[in-house]
Amino acid sequence: MPRLPFPSVALTALLVYGVYTMGSLRADPEPDLTIDVTASQWWWQAQYQRDVPAASFTTANEIRIPAGRKVRLRLHAKDVIHSFWVPNLAGKMDVIPGRVNSLVIEADRAGVFRGQCAEFCGAQHARMAFFVIAQPQAQFDAWMAQQRAPAVAPASEIGRRGLDILRSNRCLQCHAVRGISDIPGDPRHGPDLTHIASRTHLAGGTLKNNRDNLKRFIADSQGVKPGNHMPSFPQLSDEELEALASYLEGLR
Structure with a gap:
């Protein structure tokens, strides 16, 4: 029986191990919060708790998240192909009409992280920015409560x-x-x-x-x-x- 050379054995073992572990590496971690983000020419909508209508609210061009928590973004496009990119938090993810892509982000500290559409999407592509604002949990909870409230009638x-x-x-x-x-x-x-x-x-x-x-x-x-x-x-x-x-x- 012919002997297999050592490099072949080693590489085969590594291939088997890589295939075995690939699934766990690609699996989405369970998020603490899910936000629906919709890209349009040339702005971003963020809808929180879309699946709970009584608690749902919508904001624009800012995505606030609790620091130190995993957040799943469900990415939608309203018109053309866009690309969601926050360099300090995650890689690029295409945002495609008729399809929902999922991206998990996490900020390990409080701060403001600038994002940008990274796919040419029309004349004002360069001015399609957004900000991810990570806050301590208590501040984020207070912001959520404020955002759920309706507008206050003007007093003046x-x-x-x-x-x-x-x-x-x-x-x-x-x-x-x-x-x-x-x-x-x-x-x-x-x-x-x-x-x-x-x-x-x-x-x-x-x-x-x-x-x-x-x-x-x-x-x-x-x-x-x-x-x-x-x-x-x-x-x-x-x-x-x-x-x-x-x-x-x-x-x-």
């Missing part, structure tokens, strides 16, 4: 004027404000504005979230981010823009 005259402007300019046909514009089976496709003031950035990471940038983006969204699906509103006066920004800043 300028805030009430801003809400009237939001309604009269048909903004609520594209944007939801829970407690103000609830529609069963809501078909709207713009970012949810219920707690917009709690976010750090606007327009897919393009602008920092402050009053001046709110007014700038509303008045000239096509100048700031050409080709996005929100029209500019140059017809609004400075006073109207101030009132509208005042209302939005109250949505925390």
Whole structure:
């Protein structure tokens, strides 16, 4: 009987071991939280607890997670192929229309981790950023409770004027404000504005979230981010823009 050379034996043993262990390496670990993330030209929607309607809520361009916990992201695409990438937390994952891809991320410390669409998806591909914000568990739980709450009715005259402007300019046909514009089976496709003031950035990471940038983006969204699906509103006066920004800043 011919003898097998030692390298063949060793390599065969390693192959068997590799095939045996491959399944456990590829298996998704059990997550502590699942978030549905939907990519659109050119922004990201994050829906928490989608499978529990009473506790579900939606935010945009920020994904908050508890530090030190595994989080499964179910990735959806609304229009074209995108790619989800947070370099400091995970590798790239394609986001494909008609398909749900799963990615598990974990931040071992609290912090802010910038993400980016890594697949060319149209004119504003470079301005399709998002932020993963990892928080200590207690802070994350408090944020979750805040996000579940509906929008608070404006208490000031300028805030009430801003809400009237939001309604009269048909903004609520594209944007939801829970407690103000609830529609069963809501078909709207713009970012949810219920707690917009709690976010750090606007327009897919393009602008920092402050009053001046709110007014700038509303008045000239096509100048700031050409080709996005929100029209500019140059017809609004400075006073109207101030009132509208005042209302939005109250949505925390």
